[in-house]
Amino acid sequence: MTVQRTLASLAVLVQSGEIDPVALAQETLDRIDNHADQAIFIGLTRERAEREAEAASKRIRAGRSLGLLDGLPVAWKDLFDIQGSVTTAGSVVLKDSPPAEADAAVVGAFRGAGMVTVGRTNMNEFAFSGLGINPHHGTPRNPASADGHRIPGGSSSGSAAAVAAGLVPLAIGTDTGGSVRIPAAMTGIVGYKATRGRYAMKGVFPLSGSLDSLGPLCLTVQDAVWADAAMHSLTAPVIRRAEPADLSLVVPETIVFDNAEAEVVTAFEAAIRRLELAGVRVSHRPFPSFSAVFDLMGRHGALVNAEAYAIHRERLASPDAARMDHRVVARLRLGEAISVSDYIALLDARDRLIKETLETLQGGELIAHPTLPHVAPPIEPLLADDDLFFKINGRSLRNTLIGNFLDFCGISIPCGSGAAGMPVGFLLSAPHHQDDRLLSAALALEAVIRGEA
Incomplete structure (x- = not known):
């Protein structure tokens, strides 16, 4: 055991x-x-x-x-x-x-x-x-x-x-x-x-x-x-546990449930119902900024690809590239096609979308959605099929990368199980620099999210 x-x-x-x-x-x-x-x-x-x-x-x-x-x-x-x-x-x-x-x-x-x-x-x-x-x-x-x-x-x-x-x-x-x-x-x-x-x-x-x-x-x-x-080099934590009745969550209706496994949605929705019974206010609405993140990447490329390529450019041009994971090399090389104007456009649009998302949130809401649209898949098929690898990799990153691009802080808490009894994650997120508030809420809600309260 x-x-x-x-x-x-x-x-x-x-x-x-x-x-x-x-x-x-x-x-x-x-x-x-x-x-x-x-x-x-x-x-x-x-x-x-x-x-x-x-x-x-x-x-x-x-x-x-x-x-x-x-x-x-x-x-x-x-x-x-x-x-x-x-x-x-x-x-x-x-x-x-x-x-x-x-x-x-x-x-x-x-x-x-x-x-x-x-x-x-x-x-x-x-x-x-x-x-x-x-x-x-x-x-x-x-x-x-x-x-x-x-x-x-x-x-x-x-x-x-x-x-x-x-x-x-x-x-x-x-x-x-x-x-x-x-x-x-x-x-x-x-x-x-x-x-x-x-x-x-x-x-x-x-x-x-x-x-x-x-x-x-x-x-x-x-x-x-x-x-x-x-x-932070603090000698003791300063985070205080929130009161569930003082908390508000918003569940986005954009992107994060697309092609999600039914068992994942069921586990997440069960956690939401438990939170509502505990006195947490929950609303649902679209988040246009979420889809805008992917529209931007479609037009200009991914910010991570541009910056990762800049870090590894010389390595990719050397014999070292042949000793690296070919799937990593393929993703790194995507950054080569991103121009300076594309990169600047990404940074400018990012600032705008962060501001728009902040304006979407009402009354100190925290964002809640499944951490992933699926549970952990088997290893062997991913090793055997590069196309499947890249497809599942993109799907695995989809819900969480939104928070990185929009500069959220976030915490994933187990909320139940999905296919094959594998764990399902419940992601709570807050705008940047609201970490203390996020952790305070997570302390208060963890047992309910897990189904232990």
Whole structure:
């Protein structure tokens, strides 16, 4: 049976002295070493984990705990610099790069909170897919799948699988088009995408500077709130739980339900009914800005393609391209056709659509819709058919990329199950820089969304 322990439950055990951080770190490393799926982690930072755990143990025994997270394990998507370790972004072409000279800013923030870094998690190469498939390191299996043969979602695939499999209580990912929220929904855990710029990006390998954001993958909203505080170098969270009767949600009628699986819609609508019974006000209406996002991409190309191509242009012109995932190469090359005028048009229209969306929201509404229109599909057909891969990848990214383009913050919470008993995600989103309000609402609504209240 999978052992899943939240940050909050582990904190009680560690702070009370019932579990020593050294023992917890060793247990975590052993569990990773002995787990059946060795594709979840790219590498472990064993010596660092042992050193950090020993320091936490000494502090706690001396009555000088750094706070709630002191001595607890955390894993990092292979985009974050970890001092003394090579950041490969899930790609073999970077494996001979020099080790990072310093921790990424958020890695340092967690170090300051006393957390124990245990390793790097697998991901889509260069974070450029929503499916989680990696031909170099293997594709992590979805722990929520009875047969283990479904994708975990991406690009933060290993981070989601590590939490869902009970290997770590917290893993940190990045989200450019849904890469935290998609794998969270597919594996049945919580994934919070912060507003772009909420956390320092120093030391994080980029995909698209205009869209990249960070966030935790964990088991509960409470854990996400704790992680959010640590990423700000706060000693304790400041988020307050909202009252359901004070909350209003709007369900968009545009795009997000197109071609959705019937079971996904059923699970989402059941959660909406539970929220209404709990006193939450819910309305439904069109969001023209959602369809406008896709109209723009049809005319000018995708913003992520333009910026990702600029980052990898020289790599694509070198022998390295032949060593990369051909599906990633194909998507990167799409950016070559995007002109400067197209790029400027995208940025200008983005500002306009963000403003229009804000004007659409009424009375502090939060946006609610399924995180994905489908549950996690089987892996093998996607490996065998590139056309199917690109079709399912586009569909998987569709609902979440809207929030990246419109600069939302968002959190995916499990709300039930769909086909084959696979998890369904419920996505709550808010306008940029309203993260505290979003997390406050998510704290209040999580149990109802899950059907536990």
